[in-house]
Amino acid sequence: MKDLRPTLATGTAAEQAAYRQAVAAGLGGFLETKRGELLAAAPDAAVLVDAIADLTEGGKRLRALLAYWGWRGAGGTAAAAEAVRAGVALELFQAAALIHDDIIDRSDTRRGKPSVHRRFERQHRMQGWSLAADRYGLAAALLAGDLCLSLSEEAFTTIGAPAGSGSEARRIFNQMRTEVMAGQYLDVLEEVAGPSRPADAAVDRALQILRFKSAKYSTVHPLCLGGALAGGSLELLRSYAEFALPLGEAFQIRDDVLGVFGDPAATGKPAGDDLREGKRTVLVGYTLNHCSGSERRYLEEHLGSPLIDDPTIEELRSLIIRSGALAAAERMIEELTATVYERLDGLAVSPEVSGALRALADAAVRRDS
Amino acid sequence: MKDLRPTLATGTAAEQAAYRQAVAAGLGGFLETKRGELLAAAPDAAVLVDAIADLTEGGKRLRALLAYWGWRGAGGTAAAAEAVRAGVALELFQAAALIHDDIIDRSDTRRGKPSVHRRFERQHRMQGWSLAADRYGLAAALLAGDLCLSLSEEAFTTIGAPAGSGSEARRIFNQMRTEVMAGQYLDVLEEVAGPSRPADAAVDRALQILRFKSAKYSTVHPLCLGGALAGGSLELLRSYAEFALPLGEAFQIRDDVLGVFGDPAATGKPAGDDLREGKRTVLVGYTLNHCSGSERRYLEEHLGSPLIDDPTIEELRSLIIRSGALAAAERMIEELTATVYERLDGLAVSPEVSGALRALADAAVRRDS
Numbered sequence: 151m152k153d154l155r156p157t158l159a160t161g162t163a164a165e166q167a168a169y170r171q172a173v174a175a176g177l178g179g180f181l182e183t184k185r186g187e188l189l190a191a192a193p194d195a196a197v198l199v200d201a202i203a204d205l206t207e208g209g210k211r212l213r214a215l216l217a218y219w220g221w222r223g224a225g226g227t228a229a230a231a232e233a234v235r236a237g238v239a240l241e242l243f244q245a246a247a248l249i250h251d252d253i254i255d256r257s258d259t260r261r262g263k264p265s266v267h268r269r270f271e272r273q274h275r276m277q278g279w280s281l282a283a284d285r286y287g288l289a290a291a292l293l294a295g296d297l298c299l300s301l302s303e304e305a306f307t308t309i310g311a312p313a314g315s316g317s318e319a320r321r322i323f324n325q326m327r328t329e330v331m332a333g334q335y336l337d338v339l340e341e342v343a344g345p346s347r348p349a350d351a352a353v354d355r356a357l358q359i360l361r362f363k364s365a366k367y368s369t370v371h372p373l374c375l376g377g378a379l380a381g382g383s384l385e386l387l388r389s390y391a392e393f394a395l396p397l398g399e400a401f402q403i404r405d406d407v408l409g410v411f412g413d414p415a416a417t418g419k420p421a422g423d424d425l426r427e428g429k430r431t432v433l434v435g436y437t438l439n440h441c442s443g444s445e446r447r448y449l450e451e452h453l454g455s456p457l458i459d460d461p462t463i464e465e466l467r468s469l470i471i472r473s474g475a476l477a478a479a480e481r482m483i484e485e486l487t488a489t490v491y492e493r494l495d496g497l498a499v500s501p502e503v504s505g506a507l508r509a510l511a512d513a514a515v516r517r518d519s
Numbered sequence: 520m521k522d523l524r525p526t527l528a529t530g531t532a533a534e535q536a537a538y539r540q541a542v543a544a545g546l547g548g549f550l551e552t553k554r555g556e557l558l559a560a561a562p563d564a565a566v567l568v569d570a571i572a573d574l575t576e577g578g579k580r581l582r583a584l585l586a587y588w589g590w591r592g593a594g595g596t597a598a599a600a601e602a603v604r605a606g607v608a609l610e611l612f613q614a615a616a617l618i619h620d621d622i623i624d625r626s627d628t629r630r631g632k633p634s635v636h637r638r639f640e641r642q643h644r645m646q647g648w649s650l651a652a653d654r655y656g657l658a659a660a661l662l663a664g665d666l667c668l669s670l671s672e673e674a675f676t677t678i679g680a681p682a683g684s685g686s687e688a689r690r691i692f693n694q695m696r697t698e699v700m701a702g703q704y705l706d707v708l709e710e711v712a713g714p715s716r717p718a719d720a721a722v723d724r725a726l727q728i729l730r731f732k733s734a735k736y737s738t739v740h741p742l743c744l745g746g747a748l749a750g751g752s753l754e755l756l757r758s759y760a761e762f763a764l765p766l767g768e769a770f771q772i773r774d775d776v777l778g779v780f781g782d783p784a785a786t787g788k789p790a791g792d793d794l795r796e797g798k799r800t801v802l803v804g805y806t807l808n809h810c811s812g813s814e815r816r817y818l819e820e821h822l823g824s825p826l827i828d829d830p831t832i833e834e835l836r837s838l839i840i841r842s843g844a845l846a847a848a849e850r851m852i853e854e855l856t857a858t859v860y861e862r863l864d865g866l867a868v869s870p871e872v873s874g875a876l877r878a879l880a881d882a883a884v885r886r887d888s
Contacts (some may be wrong), residue, residue: 188701192731194708195701207780250665254658279711281797281823289623289707292661293700296619296668300696303672310684315676327669331662332557338658339563342648362561428650454650 158509162502165228169218170211172229173237177206180238180305197273198294201266202301206245208261212514213240213372213403216394219506220376223499224386232379235309239323240372242302247330249295253288254338255427256456262418267291308405309379318378318387326371331365341428345450352435357399360432364405365398369514386498393493393507401514403479406431408518410467411476416519422463428454432482436475445469487515522780527878534597535543538587539580541598542606546575549607549674566642567663570635571670577630581770581883582609582741585763588875589745592868595757604678608692609741611671616699618664622657623707624796625825636660652740678748687747687756695740703733710797714819721804726768729801733774734767738883754869762862762876769855770883772848775800777887779836780845785888791832797823798860801851805844814838856884 158166185199214237221233251257252265259265264272271287279286306313306323313319336359344352373394374387382390406419409424410433424431432454438446450459452466470476490511494504527535554568583606590602620626621634628634633641640656648655675682675692682688705728713721742759751759777786778793779802793800803822807815821827821835839845859880863873 184697187697191698192701192705192727195704198701198704237757250661254661274711277712278715280714281711286707286711290704292619292623293704293707296615296664298702299665299668300672300700302694303669304696307676307684314683316678320676320766324669324673327673328553328556328666331666331669332561332567335564335567335659335662336561338655338662342643342650342655343646345649346647410837446621483559518775 159502159505163505165217165502166215166506168229169233169237170215171236173211173214173241174207176234176238176305177241178203181206182299184301187382197270198290199295201249201269201291201294202242202245202298204263204269205248205261205266206241208263209241209244210513210517211237211241212510213244213368214238215510216372216377216507217379219503219510220373220390221377221380221504222383223497223507224377224380224382224388226376226380232309232312233376235305236313236319236375236379239302239306239309240375242298242305243327244303246295246298247334249291249298250332253291253295254334254437255429257419257423257427259419265291266294270294311381312381317386319375320441322371322375322378326367326375329362329371330367332473333359333361333367337363337429340430341454344430344488349438349446352430352438353432354435356430356432356435359430360399360402360406361395364402365395367398368401369394371400379506389493389497393490393497396486396489396493397511397514400483400490403432403483403486404515404517405485406433407476407479413518418519421460422458422467424457425453426458433470436478437470437473440473440475441469445473483515487511490515528871528874531875534871535584535587535875537598538584538602538606541603542583543576544612545603545607545674546610547572549670550575553670556823558745561774566639567666569657570618570638570660570663571611571667572615573632573638574617574630574635575610577632578610578613579882579886580610581879582613582737583607584879585738585741585876586745586748588872588879589751589759590749590868591745592759592872592876593746593749593751595749601678601681602745604674605682605744605748607687607808608671608675609744610680611667611674612696615664615667615671616703618660618667620703622660623703624798626788626792626796634660635663641661641887680706681748681750681823687753688744691740691747695736695744698731698740699736702728702730702736706732706798709799710823714801718804718807718815721799721807722801723804725799725801725804726801729768729771729775730764732845733771734764736767737770738763738767758862758866762859763865765855765862766880766883767860769852769859772801772852772855773884773886775802776845776848776852779839782887785806787888790829791827791836794822794835795825802839802844802848805847806839809842809844810838814842814861852884856880859884 181199181203185196188196188199217240218233218237221389226233248260249266252260253267257265258268267287271283274283274286293314340355370391373390377387377390409429410422414421437449449469452462494507497504523536550568550572556563557565557568573813586605586609587602595602617629618635621629626634627637636656639659640652643652643655709724709728739760742763743756746756779791783790806818818838821831863876866873
């Protein structure tokens, strides 16, 4: 996201920077209040908030920024408190999802730091406590994620009536949560049930998972949420969704490519992490359909094996390249991106908002982290 | 709860039965709608809702009933939709907490059925899926709990303005969630850090954990939430809390006694489950302070060992009895209960509400399950 500003008009860039800062300050202030409440009542539990605060300091803020420009595009005023609160709620929701996702995927790192369960494991070891460090890490991270999910909701409610019962924004927020959890479940299910399901539908299944767990959540819902909060018409929100869905798909396919081929120094995750976790992405689905029987057995054998070594990851990578899957994924990203830009041109928003959305779209699909 | 009705006036009992039925119907209808949404979008994910629906069919509905009588005591009308929705939200929150609690405690059973993670493990084994069944069970249950937590919130929001931004009911709902998660964390922390902390403060630490993770959550917050929704004065809510806190404490100490001495046929949990899980309850804290050095080492050695056998559980039980801990716990329950009844008499509520609260209090502290 660092090379984003040059492509934005100065005023738009300054406005976006101010919003980012307001979200960071909002997050910091909100969590500081919660930390104070816990310190007063149960000081030992304040570490839960510390873990959340450290995690939410990082990240691209893609969802908050999309909500902001969705808000602005629907006529919301610059730097409004509602938009900042929505950004805070979205960032907290994302943090909650990441904390639990890292438990599920047994990920050691997140945003270049230890994942939350590993952070608590380390605390256990440093203190020389009793019983198993990994069980404590899991329990503490599970509870930190639950708290973060609750705080996300608490922050969202502070928006007031525009996000209250029966509002379109509330409907979107609810739908987003249900879909992310359903999508995460489909992802977990595919890891275990995928091998016994028809291989020729593996790409389609991967695309469905990707839409639920990521595409709609990362782009469609935040953008529409911002628009709904500002009272945007259903027609505007529909056009937002049509623009944002291919963007979210391209975003996630880029993520999948980075999960196998990304540079650990840039992604903050170990090389080939997705293979170790057994993620059945579009890349994997395509490879399964375009390789020999023995190659398929090799892939199935090593996918999801936590102890997979670097030479094997190298071998799997070259298999994915040889099968044409990497090229196919890059082609999909390109085609989806073309659709994104076409639909962006059709959005009934100001040139400033359009320019900001274009820059976000660029950053989302061209990123290396 | 089965011997509750005889102590209630007929009209009150009928009103309470109608409310219970309305909450059950509300839960069923709400979850059916969610299930339908998932079936339409991602049929494979509907099992998450099935697990939640099965779990919420059971339970004593203590929290929902307290919310109801809190509502009625503050002038809310009988059978009002707001009170039913609050009950649905509280029951869903409780289900979410149980699903994640059972992951943390590695509990095999809940409400006489397999716990949710075991349910999903079993599905994995029956389907003959790939990779490890226990990892799949954990992941699926973690996501089912997250979904349940979100749905609890979604149900709560449908109450509308009385539970909206800035309302007292919302403040209580928020506080309840934070405190439960903090309390659960303190519980987990005590399991690992307890052995290296001063033994003579073990009972005090156990009481603090009990207040956060259970007492306030099980009684104070539901009762006050109901009262706040009906617009009860802060004075009334304060008197609710003063009545409900000792009730919640007695309720949880009863739970701790049942966790060590309860009849598996009545509790739906294996005998001595709390010892296996390493729960450092008031019972354990008291025992540590009233036994010999060798007994203490024996207790520390076996607490939290998943493979602890039945003869050892028998030995630990007799140690707890010998130390005077069981008698002390029963005495605490008695004293707390006396305070409860004293404060109940001081509540400015109708005789019907007072009678209903008395019956709930009886059932909470005299139960065997």
